[in-house]
Amino acid sequence: MVPKLQFIVLLFVLCEGLDVTKLKLKQVLIFGRHNVRYPLGEFLPRFTAKSWPVWRGQRGDLTPKGAHLEGYIGEYFRQWFNQEQFLPEGCPGEDTVYAFTNSINRTKATARAFLDSMFKGCNVPVYHRNISGSDPMFTPIIRNTTEEFREKVLEEVNRKLQERIHKLIPAFREMNKILEIESSDICKKDGICDLSTANNTISYIVGKEMWVEGPLFITNSVLDSFTMSYYDGLPLQNIAWGQVTTPEKWQLLTEITRQDHYIRYTTVAKDIGGPLMKYLSDTFKNFDKIAKLVLMIGHDYNMNSIANNLGFEEVLLPNQFEKYPIGGSFVFQRWTDGTKDYLKVEHVYPSWSQLRLGTKLSLEYPPEIFLIRLNWCNTDENGFCPWTDFINKLDS
Incomplete structure (x- = not known):
């Protein structure tokens, strides 16, 4: 001491x-x-029947x-x-x-x-x-091949999901309304018609990025498009079909990304x-x-x-x-x-x-x-x- x-x-x-x-x-x-x-x-077209903005550049480029x-x-x-x-x-x-x-x-x-x-x-x-x-x-891929590490990561991510996912229920419900998800392919073909009640599942494959599939993945992907559209200067009526126009609404929705970072990355961060x-x-x-x-x-x-x-x-x-x-x-x-x-x-x-x-x-x-x-x-x-x-x- x-x-x-x-x-x-x-x-x-x-x-x-x-x-x-x-x-x-x-x-x-x-x-x-x-x-x-x-x-x-x-996968954005699967999440809503609405039309997305048409971008002039290649997906992911600056x-x-x-x-x-x-x-x-x-x-x-x-x-x-x-x-x-x-x-x-x-x-x-x-x-x-x-x-x-x-x-x-x-x-x-x-x-x-x-x-x-x-x-x-x-x-x-x-x-x-x-x-x-x-x-x-x-690249944030899983490198550790041991079963012990896999069990440790899955236990941690499942625990974090239990701790934090309830905090995202209001954001998921808001996304339901913005996307009109009941009219989407993800609802009609995969049965995900309510993001606030659908299950999240962990995709853990050595050599791949770890994902939490389900509402967390869907809303993160959607929010990425909204955020980049906002930063790039698109008119507000072309961002989230004009339904995200206040700091309070952005605060609500961006909690999804903050919680995703917390849920997916801790123990696994040292490996990836x-x-x-x-x-x-x-x-x-x-x-x-x-x-x-x-x-x-x-x-x-x-x-x-x-x-x-x-x-x-x-x-x-x-x-x-x-x-x-x-x-x-x-x-x-x-x-x-x-x-x-x-x-x-x-x-x-x-x-x-x-x-x-x-x-x-x-x-x-x-x-x-x-x-x-x-x-x-x-x-x-x-x-x-x-x-x-x-x-x-x-x-x-």
């Missing part, structure tokens, strides 16, 4: 007397979610507005870096900036838009594995995020040999895995309905006083209205910036944690 107490006291002393005005930004790793994309739901918005984010970060005198003037070399993304179009295009705005005319390279489809490192966490761990442990700025672009489920594996405290983000907003990023900052280094992590993301309105971001009109608390480190009021303790956490 004594060594543990000494460790806690040491952390307190290290961060309590820190003069943040003397700190200099040394390195940054940005792990971001891609920006606004076209909806993914290939929209032109998404690229535009990401450019604003890149410009904001450039202004912040200039303020901190973090990057040299002109086009950066690979010892200064390194970008690595998932191998699908929307993540590559997001990184391209970010870098082209941050470093105009420089054509900074974006690296990704030259494969068709999603890079396995970024294993390769990504190893990559990040290796990067941080060898940060001295790596570029000053590392940019990685992935997905909301990647950010969920990072948050679970690194012990981010659970929060509700201000001015957003999403848990991991489109265009948002975890910003891992390494600061130094010349003797010791410190970690600070922030969640930087566009607000709900900034995405809708296409607000140009700057130091004067910044995105939302939310300090992330780490449940294993006694950070000071400014969020600084000793860098060595972060590295030890990665080893544990």
